[in-house]
Amino acid sequence: MKKNMTLIVFLVLTAFSAAFITGCAEKNTIVKDETVQEQKAPAAEEQAAPTPVLQEQSAKAEPATTTEVSIRDINFDFDQSSIRPDAREILKANADILLKKGAAKITIEGYCDERGTAEYNMALGERRAQEAKKYLVNLGVKTSQIITISYGEERPLDPGHDEDAWAKNRRAHFAVNGK
Amino acid sequence: MKIISKVTVLVFCLCAYLTFSSSAAAKIYIDIDAPSFQQFPIAICDLQPPTASTEKTTESGIAMADEIKNYLSMTGIFNILNKKSFLEDKDLSMVAAAENIYFPNWAMIGADYLLRGNITKINNEIFVESRLYDVTRGELLFSKKYNSKNNELKKVARMVASDILFTLTGDEGEFNTKIAFVSKNKSDADICTINYDGSEIKNVTNHKSIVIGPRWSPDGRYLAFTSYRDGRPEIYVRDLRNGNDKKMASFEGLNLCGSFSPDGNKLLLTLSKDGNEEIYILEIDTMKLKRISHNYSIDVSPTWSPDGGKIAFVSNRSGSPQIFIMDVDGNNTKRITFEGNYNTSPSWSPRGGRIAYEGLVNGKFQIFSIDEEGNNLLQLTFDNAKNEYPSWSPSGRQIAYSSKINSKNKICIMNANGLNIRVLIERANSSLMPSWSPRFK
Structure with missing residues (x-):
């Protein structure tokens, strides 16, 4: 009696895991597609430079004026907040400028591309700003100098709907608040 | 004899399981919630x-x-x-x-x-x-x-x-309900409401700013939402009786609004004040704050279960945004979505049991629903639009969602099984994040 039950349970479990494995296989294919898409991104992003349009927008949102044009934006991969190798160089240069400026306050603005959910992108934008902040703090900029704000997908730099535009829009912008 | 009946039950369960799992791929209408x-x-x-x-x-x-x-x-x-x-x-x-x-x-x-x-x-x-x-x-x-x-x-x-x-x-349906949504004109947004029958579009807020995620209080008197009116994301509660806004949270960093508790006394929030995005419960009367998630990943979009015991939310702790469920004290966290690598915007059916959400399939967002155990996945929308932000009707029989294709912005209502789509509103302005009110007396 008990033996029979065990056998049945085993059979059922086997069937379930078979179904599960099929499911996993499908999922992997999707993930792969995504990766291929993402790898195209960096090339396009390197061309992205901060434009005056963005500075106007940040000035509107914060009572701040951006004075330093040589402080550059950094870009991110889709759905990622980790600092890319190309962004590390930019952050180092940005930190040097900030350290020279002394006690200037800066606002790091985190942005996402239009894909994804507005609410999740708000969190992702904040995370991007936080990651950039951590990097600058490690390079000697004081925590108290930096505040972060996320604009999620709400204020795209490039209004386009293709990977070029998206790559530019996934960014952290550094607004130096002049005195 | 006893064994035979047990075998029958197991075989039946297996059949049911296979039927349900295949329904994720093809549109098969086997849905316990399907009126x-x-x-x-x-x-x-x-x-x-x-x-x-x-x-x-x-x-x-x-x-x-x-x-x-x-x-x-x-x-x-x-x-x-x-x-x-x-x-x-x-x-x-x-x-x-x-x-x-x-x-x-x-x-x-x-x-x-x-x-x-x-x-x-x-x-x-x-x-x-x-x-x-x-x-x-x-x-x-x-x-x-x-x-x-x-x-x-x-x-x-x-x-x-x-x-x-x-x-x-046995219930009076949704005739006396409204749907709140975010109306966006270029970069300025505000909250509007519309009646269930598509009549009476009203402006609720006048923030002309980034405004997201309106959520109704269970008595229909308040709307909680996130707004950048004062330059940064803060949480407001609008009293619809007198039109006053009360600022509920303005901590450093991100303040994002989640749903009300079923008793209306608490509000779920996402705050980044402790260094990363975590979920908190705010007691509305005392303004007492309690952190309930503790994970280095993004935790966002919390929504209460109708019995008040659980919270569904989005986390990227497994590498991509997925739907999770935890107890209100933050224990017993469990991932429930495993199909696809971008699943967000959970909304809990008022009848309990199922959670609707949006997921990315072949580059398009579609609406899905799944049960609390992470089983019986159903894809509910299939068209070429960007279908997002599901919100259940009070009876749990219908779901409102936003649907955007090219420059067409719609809010639609469908049955809980994806059938019977009705366009509630279609305008040039973006109409996003519908939130279904409770029944008004």
Whole structure:
């Protein structure tokens, strides 16, 4: 009696895991597609430079004026907040400028591309700003100098709907608040 | 003998499992929440002049019947039979004179239910009597009288439809509900509301800023939302009675609004004040804050279960945004979505059991629902639009969502199984993040 039950349970479990494995296989294919898409991104992003349009927008949102044009934006991969190798160089240069400026306050603005959910992108934008902040703090900029704000997908730099535009829009912008 | 019955049960479970899992790939309508699976076939007769009168069907009688049909069809659970197929009612005055219904004639055209009624208009006041019959049993289900002083045809039709719904389903449906949404014009957004029947679009806020995620309090008096009105994301609660906004959270970094608790005393929030995005419960009266998630990943979009015991939320702790469930104290966290690598915007059915969300399939966002255990996944939308932000109706039978394709921005309502899509609003302005109100008294 008990033996029979065990056998049945085993059979059922086997069937379930078979179904599960099929499911996993499908999922992997999707993930792969995504990766291929993402790898195209960096090339396009390197061309992205901060434009005056963005500075106007940040000035509107914060009572701040951006004075330093040589402080550059950094870009991110889709759905990622980790600092890319190309962004590390930019952050180092940005930190040097900030350290020279002394006690200037800066606002790091985190942005996402239009894909994804507005609410999740708000969190992702904040995370991007936080990651950039951590990097600058490690390079000697004081925590108290930096505040972060996320604009999620709400204020795209490039209004386009293709990977070029998206790559530019996934960014952290550094607004130096002049005195 | 006992073993055989156990085997039968197990085999049955397995079959059920396979059926449900395959439904994720193909559109198969096996859904425990699927009322349209058995849409009620109903015949609505044009309302007649009162019994004593010899007049023929009046315009208002036809108009009233059409309005009732209109309201019933909004619910998505009625199959309204074409009146051209009616076998009876050929001689209208005869039928009106004597309520002798030959039920087999109605059963023959496929009607399970039949609505008959009368309408009189005296000056500007209308008097309506409606009678609902069960055709298969041949019995009267209700007979009710209504009147409206200001000739409000729609209002009376809505009351009749509501009574029919209540008789057949045990709840009064969604006729007295609204849907709040974010209306976005370029970069400025505000919250609007619209009635269930698509009437009365009203502006609620005037922030002209980034505004996201309106959520109703369970009594329908308040709307909580996130707004950048003062330059950064902060959480507000709007009192709809007096139009006042109260700022509920303005911590450093991100302040994002989640849903109210079912008792209305607490609000779920996402805050980044402790260094990364975590979920908190705010006690509204005392403003006491309690952190409930503790994970280095993004935790966002919390929504309460209808019994108040659990919270569904989005986390990217497994590498991509997925839906998770935890107890209100933050324990027993469990991932429930495993299909696809971008699943967000969870919304818990008021009847419990299922969670609707949006997921990325082949580069498009579609609406799905899944049960609390992470089983019985159903894809509900399939078109080429960006379908997002599902929100359940109070009865749990319908789901509102936003649907964007090219420059067309719509908010749609569908049955919980994805059928019967109705466009609630379509405008050039973006209409996003619909949130379904509770029933108003």
